[in-house]
Amino acid sequence: MTISISEREEAIRAEARLLGFDACRFARADAPWPASERLAEYIAAGRHGEMDWMETTAERRAHPTAMWPGARSAVVLGMNYGPEHDALAVLGEPDRGAISVYAQGDDYHELIKKRLKALARWMQARYGGELKVFVDTAPLMEKPLAERAGLGWQGRHTNLVSREFGSWLFLGSILTELELTPDPAGEETCGSCRACLDACPTGAFPAPFQLDARRCISYLTIELKGPIPREFRPLLGNRIYGCDDCLAVCPWNKFASRAREQALHAREALKAPALVELARLDDAAFRALFAKNPVKRIGRDSFVRNVLYAVGNSGRPALAAEARRLLDDPAPVVRGAAVWALSRLLSPAEFEALRAARAPAEADLAVAQEWRLAQPVPAL
Numbered sequence: 001m002t003i004s005i006s007e008r009e010e011a012i013r014a015e016a017r018l019l020g021f022d023a024c025r026f027a028r029a030d031a032p033w034p035a036s037e038r039l040a041e042y043i044a045a046g047r048h049g050e051m052d053w054m055e056t057t058a059e060r061r062a063h064p065t066a067m068w069p070g071a072r073s074a075v076v077l078g079m080n081y082g083p084e085h086d087a088l089a090v091l092g093e094p095d096r097g098a099i100s101v102y103a104q105g106d107d108y109h110e111l112i113k114k115r116l117k118a119l120a121r122w123m124q125a126r127y128g129g130e131l132k133v134f135v136d137t138a139p140l141m142e143k144p145l146a147e148r149a150g151l152g153w154q155g156r157h158t159n160l161v162s163r164e165f166g167s168w169l170f171l172g173s174i175l176t177e178l179e180l181t182p183d184p185a186g187e188e189t190c191g192s193c194r195a196c197l198d199a200c201p202t203g204a205f206p207a208p209f210q211l212d213a214r215r216c217i218s219y220l221t222i223e224l225k226g227p228i229p230r231e232f233r234p235l236l237g238n239r240i241y242g243c244d245d246c247l248a249v250c251p252w253n254k255f256a257s258r259a260r261e262q263a264l265h266a267r268e269a270l271k272a273p274a275l276v277e278l279a280r281l282d283d284a285a286f287r288a289l290f291a292k293n294p295v296k297r298i299g300r301d302s303f304v305r306n307v308l309y310a311v312g313n314s315g316r317p318a319l320a321a322e323a324r325r326l327l328d329d330p331a332p333v334v335r336g337a338a339v340w341a342l343s344r345l346l347s348p349a350e351f352e353a354l355r356a357a358r359a360p361a362e363a364d365l366a367v368a369q370e371w372r373l374a375q376p377v378p379a380l
């Protein structure tokens, strides 16, 4: 029996659906695209900040065939992670931390990779051909590939927007040697809307469709090691891991539904955790709270750093006791953030007394600098 081409594509789509994917479409992997040049410009302008891996993999990342010359087609998969609650509501609760929606459930990397591998095995057994699977961490530009396959289009916030799932869609891809029939590409349908650009608390979009990661709260709270530059700290508010502002205001979200995949639903403990509890996490408690969750990737010290900036922005003097205790933390990045938080919560007189008592004994240069530069603010 011969299988017609569209039967093959339809069978792959059906299998993807069974495996829990919400979208599955096909693109040519070997056609040229403008994304290569744009990636080069982005890196030349330094917009990747300290994500050195973007620079070191730039050549392979520029195009699917630069990474794997055998790639002919891409199967691009989407998984809906739409929240059931208003993602921005927690921003109005300054004594609680805002963890971005993508990180409130299980780690999507593990989940999607497992399913991509299952789909790849199924495809190989049926249709043969070499294939490779990708989700997030490999040097493949997933958003332009998803746009080409027609899952949606890259919106002004640079993420892929879907007519069905709004801005809440994870992406994963399988590259294959098979010649699959491509679907029509997505067409940009943002109209004159600039809600995402205006919503960004740090002005991270130098122009529509372009992001300067160095100003993006997602980059600052997740990717950046060491102290977050002082100018951004007040703008973080209570965002302690990632940021959803540009995604959450996208009007296309009105068509979105709650994630079908239960593992991606928000864990109760991560919807709006109290800062006072997060500031008390030691390494073991951190790993237990964030088991199988993306937050664990940044480690306890960077996380508590973020929590302390939120404590400093909380306007709650009662939280100063937590920051005071963390002045003795072994991690310099935590001690430095504790200094900043205290400069925002204590009265200027109290802070000056503390500075006089503690700063001279600080051996770490970066933390000593925090003591020097801290400017106590009277009351928020």
Ligand code: B12
Pocket: 034, 035, 036, 038, 039, 042, 100, 101, 102, 135, 136, 137, 138, 139, 140, 141, 142, 143, 144, 154, 157, 158, 159, 160, 161, 167, 168, 169, 170, 171, 172, 208, 209, 210, 211, 213, 216, 218, 219, 222, 223, 241, 242, 243, 244, 246, 247
């Ligand atoms: C590096 C990275 C980041 C960095 C940089 C993000 C960025 N926009 O570059 C940081 C840490 C900031 C980040 C943050 C987030 N990320 Co991220 N990230 C990636 C990663 C690994 C690579 C992205 C990349 O290639 N950037 C390089 C630049 C050059 O690409 P670009 O922004 O797409 O640039 C395009 C536009 O600027 C456009 N362009 C440039 N000039 C012009 C001019 C015009 C006129 C036009 C029309 C277009 C245009 O062309 C460029 C090429 O396509 C991908 C996974 C992957 N392997 O692809 C995930 C990925 C993009 N991230 C993802 C997510 C979920 C997030 C966050 C939402 C997480 C969060 N809640 O905190 C935020 C969103 C922030 C934002 N608005 O982008 C998802 C996005 C899913 C989707 N629906 O799009 C991805 C695809 C991971 C996945 N597998 O699901 N991320």
